[in-house]
Each structure stands twice: as structure tokens, then as C-alpha cells.
Amino acid sequence: MDIQQLRYFVAVAEELHFGRAAERLHVTSSPLSRRIRELEKELGGDLFDRRYHEVGLTAFGLAFLEPARDVLTRFDALADVAAGPASAPTSVRVGATPLAPTQVLDEVLDTFAQVSPGIELPLTLEPSAGLLALLGARKLDLAVVHLPVDDPDLRSLALAEYRFAVVMRADDPLAGRPRLTLPEIADRQMLLTSPKVHPLVMKGLREHLRAGGVTRIRELPHNDVVQIAAHITHSRALSLFTPSTFAGRILGEIGLVLVPLDDPDLHFRLGVVWPASARGGPIAKVVAALRERRGDALTLL
Template identity: 30%
Template sequence: MELRHLRYFIILAEELHFGRAAERLHIAQPPLSQQIRQLEVELGFQLFYRTKRKVQLTEAGQLFLGRCQDILQQLEQAIQLGQQAHRGEAGHLRVGFVGSAAYNVLPPILRAFRSQTPTVTLELQELTTDQQLRWLQEGRIDIGFVRPPVKGSTIHSTVIFQESLIVALPESHILTTQTHVATKSLFQESFILFPRSLAPGLYDPIISLCRQAGFSPQIAQEAIQMQTIVSLVAAEMGVAIVPASLQNLQRQGVVYKTLQEETPTVELALIWRVHPSPTVQRFLEIAGSNWQPDPVNQDCQQG
């Protein structure tokens, strides 16, 4: 039995007329009659009562019709799902991201992706850069938002966002009265930093900025999440130099200030494995052409 036999049967059951059914199928009437007889022989039961004046479904044919329609409907759905998966519009996508990405590129990209590929299930996992590199190689995520640099012959990457640095101060700090803060005025401060081992692409520009101002920062505390760093600043544990988009994270007790000097830029990059799936390719297309950064106030604000 072939699928075309089922289609012939369904069309004839809908028309109950061999001539009209043959016309819909774009075949001659005698081959259609022959195909239906062969199907009945293979099934072992009669599908139609035939007279010179009419064609009528048997009781067995009526029951068989319902199941055949279900089969062809499921087949159409399977074909559509396969086509969507081929276009990267169906399936499951596991996305890793550093916490700071949630305050710039991540929300608009996710909105665009969900709007254009609503049948793809997204699984999000907040991870440090080194964790994402490991998870990507292990196949535990499909794509990631990380702080460069990225090393590894099996990993591809592209920078999608660059931004300057600002300083986060406790609201009681004397420097909060200034419009812009000179980096050198922070030389006696205790700093809260992200560990270098987890994100050298963020740690190194901060250290470089301080050294250009004539000092090495005194590190009082390290934290692996940006939210934690800002919370420690609010607790007056120290100050922090952070990416400018972090001012989107408003936290009571924290004031963000721009720095007087031109700062190094810090980057965010997308990473993925070689030979990406169609869904990953679709995500990369949307990320590269359809996102716009959420607005960040030009003047840093108090949280």
C-alpha cells in the first residue's frame, strides 16, 4: 500500500463519483477504478458499493476513511515540522549568557527571535564565560553570549556589542556629587571585581584603566555575578567599574557615574560550534540584523 492509494480513496470518498474524483486527481477514470480495486484486495474488505447510478461507502469504508484522514493530516503536520526545522524555525535551542548581557543585547534579540520563530523552544542558562565555553564544547548549550576573547578551534564567535566603562558608587560616597569622576580619584578605594579567571575580557580593561590613571586597584571582594557586584557596592563594601549598560540595573543605594577619561571598550560576543544547526543559524541571522539595544540613559542615574 502506498500513500497515493490512500489519497485516491479519500478523494473518491469525498466525491462519491469516479469521474469527478479522477478529474480532481488529474488521472483517467479507468486507472482510478483499478487502483481502488487493488486497494480493496490488499485490505481484504470492500470500501465502496458501486452501481451504475451511484457510488457509496461501505460501513468498513466509512470507518477506514476517518483513520486515513487522520494519517494524512499527521503526515502533513510532520512535513511542515520538518520544513520548519530545516529553516531553523522549529526545535529546541539552549542559550547561555553572561549576566551583563541581560542589560543590553539579550532582551531585544530574544524578542526578535521569539517573534520570528514562535515554534522554537528556548532554554536560557545564566553562565560565566568559561562555563559557556565548556558547556558549548560538551554540547550542553547551542549558543552563548560571552565576554571575549574566545579560544578553541571548534568554536566560532562574533562580536555583537561594544560599550564603555562607568563607575558604580555607594550613594553615600563623596564622589556622587560630581558630574564625571576621574579614574585617578579612585586610587584609595576598595574595588569589587569579577574574577579574571572567569572573564579576562572584562577584568583586563578595568585593570588597564586604573593603571593608566597611575594605580593598581585594591581588590576587596570578587563576585561572579554583576547583580552581586552592584549589591556589594550598595552595601558600601567598595566601588566597581562596570560596563555602561549595567546602569539599566537600578539598585537602591547605588549611583552610576561616567568617567572623565575615554575608557577601554568591553565587548560581548556570540559563540557557537562549527557546523551549526539550522536553528542556530537562524538565531545568528536574527541576532546580527534584527536587534536594537535598549536605551541607556546618557547620564548615569542613581539606583
């Protein structure tokens, strides 16, 4: 048994998906699966119940999870010991995307207040792509962004996911529907915000829409909610937002209608991201507390 096997096991246990765990760890699925099989053989029992397109923890895996997390936390803390004594930071630079529901940022800030009371939390609001660049340049310490990320120097923890609603004029023929599916809007023009807000996530969204038959996609050069509302009003196009986001609430307040999109495979994940080099200190404390509070379930927004 080695520390890499434990790290792989914990990632799969938290994601309950080998592919997402591999993305999070920046490895391919094959070596990830192989190392976990080796760990199970050494331990003498299955950690996961593997079914078609579904992964669950066995009773043995569930019992093994918390001790494994504890070992990882202690191991990562060794870096602080090796670095020698240092003065505790008085502030942590936090970033957040204003395009996501505010509940996740509130949870992160509240958790900081609990585990590191008195620490200052200067806040930067930027789209996810800008926040990831600031993290890479070490100008931020932690950020709430859309996931996944593909930077091997960053670590992430998913906290929540939210689904979409189709935005339209109040007099649109679809406005009275209780819900919609992609085939029902396949012939309509779909407005999307600029892919620059998070190229990786927006690429996945475009591909999913096209696979579902929505091919008349227009990408706007911005994410200005007022301009998007104007486009919907004047062109009768559709767009996708979430009612729980700040932008979604604005669209509803100015008279546009948001009809839930019935597509269980289309959702956005939101979580915290931090530099891999940030071991120990307030960042490690808040991540551990968020992980413990979340358990194995994501908050649905």
C-alpha cells in the first residue's frame, strides 16, 4: 500500500466515477483502475461496487474511507514540517465566479470563519477562466469556479451542481410548458455566453447541445445579462440559465420565463480550486472541513 493508491481511492470514493476521478487527478482511467485493483487485492476485499455506468462504495470501502483521508491529511501536512516554522497567514485571497449560485461561496466563507476565525478574506469576482489564471499566477489562494479544471498544478473539490432552465419571452409558445427537452427546442436558435468564461466547461456544453440536436448555437462575445435579455426579447431566441443564479433571477425579474430543462446529463458542477503546492494552513483546514461537511453528496442548487 502506498500514498498514491490512497489518493486514488479517496478521489474515486468522492467522485463515485472513475472518469471524473481521473480528470481530477490528471491521470488516465487505466492506471487509476489498476492501482485501485492492486490496493483491493492487498487489502483482501472490494472497495467499490462496480456496475454499468455506476460506482458505489462497498461497506468495506465506506469503513476504509475516513482512515484513508486521515492518512492523506497527515501526509500532506509533512510538507509544512519540512518547510520549517512560519508565521500564520493573516489573509487568504479568495475568488468566485459571479455566474454561479451564491450559496457555494457563502458556504466557503462561513467555513473559513469557523476553522480560521479572524482571517481576512479579500474577494475577487471574475469568470472562472480569469480566476484560474489568477490561481496559476499565485495571485489568488482559493477560488469558487465551475469544474472541471485541466491544470495539473491545481487541486479541486466539487461541492455542488445545478441544472438549467430554458430562457424565453413570456409570449413564446413554449413558455407555458412545465419542462422541456432538447428535442423540443432543437429547431430554435440558442444563445450562449462567451466561451471565454470557461473554455473547457463551455466546450462540453456546446457538444452536449449539438449531440441533442440543438445546432443553431450563437455564442455571444460577452456574458452581459442585460444584453442577453435584449437578444432574447428582440430575436425570440432561447438561452440557458439557472434560476438560482444571480443572472437567472435578473432574467426572471425583467419578465422573461425560465422553463426547467429535463436533461439529467446536462448540469454544471461548482467547487473550490487551489494550488497543489498549498499544503497545510488555512487552505488545508477549510478544504478538510468542506469535504467532511459534504460527505459523499453534492449540494443540488
